[in-house]
Amino acid sequence: xxxxxxxxxxxxYVWEAPVRLWHWLMALAMVVLMVTGYFIGSxxxxxxxxxxxSYLMGYIRFAHFAAAYVFALSFLFRxxxxxxxxxxxxxxxxxxVYMLSPTWWRGFFRxxxxxLFIRPKNDWHLGHNQLAMAAMFGMYVLGTVFMIVxxxxxxxxxxxxxxxxxxxFSSWVIPLFGQSQDVHTWHHFGMWYLIWFTMVxxxxxxxxxxxxxxxxxxxxxxxxxxxxx
Amino acid sequence: xxxxxxxxxxxxxxxxxxxxKFCSLTAASLGLGPTLAPQIAHAxxxxxRTPVLWLHGLECTCCTESFIRSAHPLAKDVILSMIxxxxxxxxxxxxxxxxxxxxxxxxxxxxxxxxxxxxxxxxLGNDGTFCIPGGKPFVEKLxxxxxxxxxxxAWGSCASWGCVQAAKPNPxxxxxxxxxxxxxPIIKVPGCxxxxxxxxxxxxxxxxxxxxxxxDRQGRPKMFxxxxxxxxxxxxxxxxxxxxxxxxxxEAAKAGYCLYKMGCKGPTTYNACSTTRWNEGVSFPIQSGHxxxxxxxxxxxxxxxxxxxxxSIPAFGVEANADTVGLVAAGVVGAAVVAHAAVTAIKGASxxxxxxxxEEK
Numbered sequence: 001x002x003x004x005x006x007x008x009x010x011x012x013y014v015w016e017a018p019v020r021l022w023h024w025l026m027a028l029a030m031v032v033l034m035v036t037g038y039f040i041g042s043x044x045x046x047x048x049x050x051x052x053x054s055y056l057m058g059y060i061r062f063a064h065f066a067a068a069y070v071f072a073l074s075f076l077f078r079x080x081x082x083x084x085x086x087x088x089x090x091x092x093x094x095x096x097v098y099m100l101s102p103t104w105w106r107g108f109f110r111x112x113x114x115x116l117f118i119r120p121k122n123d124w125h126l127g128h129n130q131l132a133m134a135a136m137f138g139m140y141v142l143g144t145v146f147m148i149v150x151x152x153x154x155x156x157x158x159x160x161x162x163x164x165x166x167x168x169f170s171s172w173v174i175p176l177f178g179q180s181q182d183v184h185t186w187h188h189f190g191m192w193y194l195i196w197f198t199m200v201x202x203x204x205x206x207x208x209x210x211x212x213x214x215x216x217x218x219x220x221x222x223x224x225x226x227x228x229x
Numbered sequence: 230x231x232x233x234x235x236x237x238x239x240x241x242x243x244x245x246x247x248x249x250k251f252c253s254l255t256a257a258s259l260g261l262g263p264t265l266a267p268q269i270a271h272a273x274x275x276x277x278r279t280p281v282l283w284l285h286g287l288e289c290t291c292c293t294e295s296f297i298r299s300a301h302p303l304a305k306d307v308i309l310s311m312i313x314x315x316x317x318x319x320x321x322x323x324x325x326x327x328x329x330x331x332x333x334x335x336x337x338x339x340x341x342x343x344x345x346x347x348x349x350x351x352x353l354g355n356d357g358t359f360c361i362p363g364g365k366p367f368v369e370k371l372x373x374x375x376x377x378x379x380x381x382x383a384w385g386s387c388a389s390w391g392c393v394q395a396a397k398p399n400p401x402x403x404x405x406x407x408x409x410x411x412x413x414p415i416i417k418v419p420g421c422x423x424x425x426x427x428x429x430x431x432x433x434x435x436x437x438x439x440x441x442x443x444x445d446r447q448g449r450p451k452m453f454x455x456x457x458x459x460x461x462x463x464x465x466x467x468x469x470x471x472x473x474x475x476x477x478x479x480e481a482a483k484a485g486y487c488l489y490k491m492g493c494k495g496p497t498t499y500n501a502c503s504t505t506r507w508n509e510g511v512s513f514p515i516q517s518g519h520x521x522x523x524x525x526x527x528x529x530x531x532x533x534x535x536x537x538x539x540x541s542i543p544a545f546g547v548e549a550n551a552d553t554v555g556l557v558a559a560g561v562v563g564a565a566v567v568a569h570a571a572v573t574a575i576k577g578a579s580x581x582x583x584x585x586x587x588e589e590k
Contacts, residue, residue, distance in 0.1 A: 041539055042552070043490060046481050047471040056471030117572060120580065161445070161455045175446055179526040180457070180497035185540055185551055192555025196562045203566040207573060 004110065005124030011226035012126050014088050014219055022078045023220055025070065030198070032067035034191055036060050041188050065155060072148045088127035095137035104130055122212050126225060132204065139197035143190060149173060150187040154180070234273040234436075248273075255437070259430050260452045272437040279436045280335050280343040282374055283317035286367040287360045287394050287403050288349025292384040293319050295422035299429040300509040312344075312436055318362065329363050336377055344435060345378035345413075347371065347388045347406050350395065354402035368409060375410045380441050382416045382431065383407070386524060389417035389448070396530035407448070416441050417448040419500075421524035426505050427453045447527070449499065458495035458521050461503040464488070482518060492536035493520030500525040 098104040108130035114122040153173035156165030177183045209216040219225045252270040315335040352359040357366030386392035394403040442450040468487040502513040523529045533540030539550040
């Protein structure tokens with residue numbers, strides 16, 4: 001059984017600085033969003049005393065909205081960088097295009113075969129392998145777009161009619177789902193979708209780092225992918 | 230020609246001063262500026278009264294019960310003076326054939342100029358025979374009267390969305406009226422029932438300005454349905470502070486804390502309850518210690534418990550909210566990850582003992 005990719009040149013500069021910056025900023029925002037979002041859905045135990053003395057829910061919501069702006073803007077920036085950045089910056093967005101090519105699918109099934117323990121060694125890739133790309137697109141990209149759209153739709157309900165958040169998002173998202181409560185429920189569900197993604201993502205980057213013979217985790221810090229000795 | 234509103238008031242001995250006061254009050258209740266009060270006065274002085282035909286389909290009459298309690302403007306004023314409520318089988322004097330004759334007469338005389346107000350909705354199942362007023366299926370009567378109407382008002386959640394009779398499994402196949410009337414502007418005034426003042430103000434607006442009020446994308450008048458209960462709730466400071474009722478009759482409930490954790494649907498319900506309140510501004514559900522049940526929202530009967538913050542997702546067939554589904558799936562993903570890692574480790578260990586041929590560098 002052959003391992004594809006042995007002829008690739010290492011070390012290779014894969015993740016450019018803006019991509020790395022985006023990755024960690026987004027990860028941080030995501031953690032804040034998940035924690036605060038969870039507590040918006042299931043608030044902490046009631047605060048005693050006068051209402052004027054505390055603003056707990058207000059601060060939690062503020063953190064959620066602030067992190068949401070960071071999350072959404074960094075994603076917008078990431079889309080921009082997919083256009084102007086190197087080829088690896090495009091990978092996670094162009095999966096539907098790649099899917100038209102039989103070569104891509106061949107690679108996809110080779111990787112899948114490895115993860116099903118049929119092929120002992122995984123192929124080498126400079127950026128993502130095909131399965132990783134597909135997961136990035138299907139879970140991260142689509143999940144993020146869903147969360148940004150539903151999130152701003154819910155936020156627009158608070159900012160009110162006439163604001164851009166309402167006009168751009170709430171005005172069509174709320175009727176699309178039927179009513180506001182449904183949007184809340186699916187937005188909450190979207191959080192779990194991204195949690196599942198994060199679990200799988202963390203597992204596979206660590207696994208690849210140990211078994212593939214290439215650097216994976218450190219690549220997102222240094223930007224370089226190299227062969228481990 | 231039909232008398233104007235002003236004529237009727239004068240005949241009843243109402244002074245012009247009182248009439249102008251009424252116009253100002255109506256302008257205020259509609260959320261309009263003071264400069265629009267003379268415009269209302271002018272309209273009511275010069276325009277003939279608008280005939281309104283009020284039909285009742287599959288409903289509980291709670292809309293009518295609410296409407297006759299309108300305080301600003303008084304329902305009496307609206308019904309007897311401003312509009313000409315020529316047909317409403319629940320509160321009209323005539324009955325039976327006389328009533329139906331009155332309906333046909335108004336439809337002929339004011340063809341294209343009357344307003345159709347619909348309370349309740351038509352069941353389409355079994356050829357519409359689940360609701361037969363006046364010997365005909367309601368859906369036929371509705372289409373018949375809507376044909377020559379200028380505009381249509383959908384009273385309440387029944388006419389607007391379907392409400393309880395359209396809740397799952399909807400045995401009579403009841404539908405909102407916009408599924409049947411597709412060629413007329415429909416003003417949706419949802420609520421179970423809608424607030425009395427909102428109902429009479431909508432009628433006043435249509436009569437005074439001879440046009441339908443500005444509607445949102447779902448067909449509701451923006452002036453009453455552009456904000457959520459939560460946005461103007463007097464308990465909102467407790468929400469922001471993080472002070473919640475944890476269970477009925479606890480200290481927090483007595484102190485009037487936020488009912489968010491008790492499943493209050495205020496944050497997801499568009500209505501004017503927290504602003505106008507009910508029964509001449511006496512109270513509204515949250516003020517009475519119970520969460521909002523979201524009665525003016527589409528399909529509110531089918532959105533899970535009135536007492537859960539995170540409502541269940543019916544798509545999964547079982548009673549499960551986003552957290553239970555999410556947590557179970559996360560457990561599955563976690564278990565899969567651990568199993569996969571274990572197999573990887575075992576494979577790796579066995580390969581170390583016997584390196585395969587492809588292991589070259």
